[in-house]
Amino acid sequence: MSESVQTVTSPGASPDRAPIVLTQKTVWVIFGALMASMFLSSLDQSIVGTAMPTIVGELDGVQHQGWVITAYILAIAIVMPLYGKVGDVVGRRWPFIVAIALFTLGSAGAGFAGSFGELVAWRGVQGLGGGGLMILSQAIIADIVPARERGKYMGPMGALFGVSAVIGPLLGGWFTEGPGWRWAFWINIPIGIAAIVVAWIALKLPSRRNPKPFDYAGGGLIVLATSGIVLLTSWESIVGAEVGYDWGDGRLIALALATVAAVVAFVVVETRVPDPLIPLRLFRNSTFTIATIIGFVLGMGMFSALAFLPTFLQMSTGAGVTESGFLLLPMMVGVMATAIGSGIAITRTGRYKIFPVVGLATTALGMIWLTRITGDMSMVLFGTMIFVMGAGMGLVMQTIVLATQNSVDPSEIGVATSSNNFFREIGAAVGTALFATIFTSRLTENLSGAFPTGIGEGGGSEAGLTPSVVAALPDDVRAQVVDAYTNALAPSFWYLIPLVLVGFVFALFLKEVKLSNEAGMVARGEAVAGH
Incomplete structure (x- = not known):
């Protein structure tokens, strides 16, 4: 940041608190704590x-x-959504520290879990903290850095999602094969403690008081609606693949109806409360709406593609758990290069619309190219394919968050940021579930067609296939299994491409609002620019 920022007492702040100067050094210290926290949260989705x-x-x-x-x-x-709103209402310092503490506590509990139930419960605690780390990190950057300069900070933040998506499986495999799987959770403890210390010392943000009552009804309904959506999209993994989506199951029907009812009730409540959790009038802002739609379709496409590529690599190349993660490194390089490069370019030029347009077009081309994968293809060619797709995603992810933040009132930065991330997360859940259904049905059909009496001499079923089992099969049988996987996965990408193209079309209509030269706290009167 080219200028320092000095805070002044906000309406809810303590009147005897000395003003704080946010120098360039302080901004980078805060940025380091935010990066570490975001990395922890995003890493644990894949590790x-x-x-x-x-x-x-x-x-x-x-x-x-x-x-x-x-x-x-x-x-x-x-x-x-809850962290986004609470941060706007009371300030972001304490919610951020609480989020780090919850995540660190959940990591410790998961590492020491003595039963499966304990592990699931502690993973939930991790998530309660992880959601706050994602949202508040992006919102805090908006508080202390003007939109005009924010690209060079948000670019690396966007790169983190691509990095963690690749490093997560790598670390998970290495810990499992080495010191033990519990270290996949314990590794978060020292980083989390360090982040709390840095946040406590460096994160000097003002607190506020909101005279309007908090939207508890909206909060409760969005919890119910979100739970229903996630559980519906995860139904097969919950009840078992052999049961699947049986719409004669009363539980499934009841869950679907309850979810729809919660969504409708939430919309009704948000139009009537004085200070809604997600103000629906934001959707009258075309920039906010288009950026949110792009986030949703990118979540559907990006996470769906990433979810099944490691399995394909393990089956087709015989790569181990850790090695398959290494083969995804070109995607990480693509995401990092374009996320950071576009952030720097936005800071220099003040223009951002071109990046999601080019990024979504590139992502679509990368997915089209992935429909050509084969079991015996060169890994150099495969690496080039996923590099292209990663480069496209890196141009989009944080650019649309920046566009969202810049298009709303500074008092609603947290709500806008959380809404964009929320819909991307929902898109990821829906997209992964749909892609898994398409891929699994194709794979089952291919394997049953190739092996009507079962796989191998023992007549084993496709449900028992693992990379080690496939590697031990005779060459001719193994070739048929690999072909079955390839012919199931490659065409499945065609179902994702229209989604990405829809995002591309919306990006063409994204308005390029002039980037603000004021940090969020300055615009809200909580800080003044120093000289």
């Missing part, structure tokens, strides 16, 4: 995946293993 077979086997939870991931995603999605 458990590769360690899952070992974890559920040791804790006797194989039949319900989906809950380990579902509990975390559910908790994150539930609290995102």
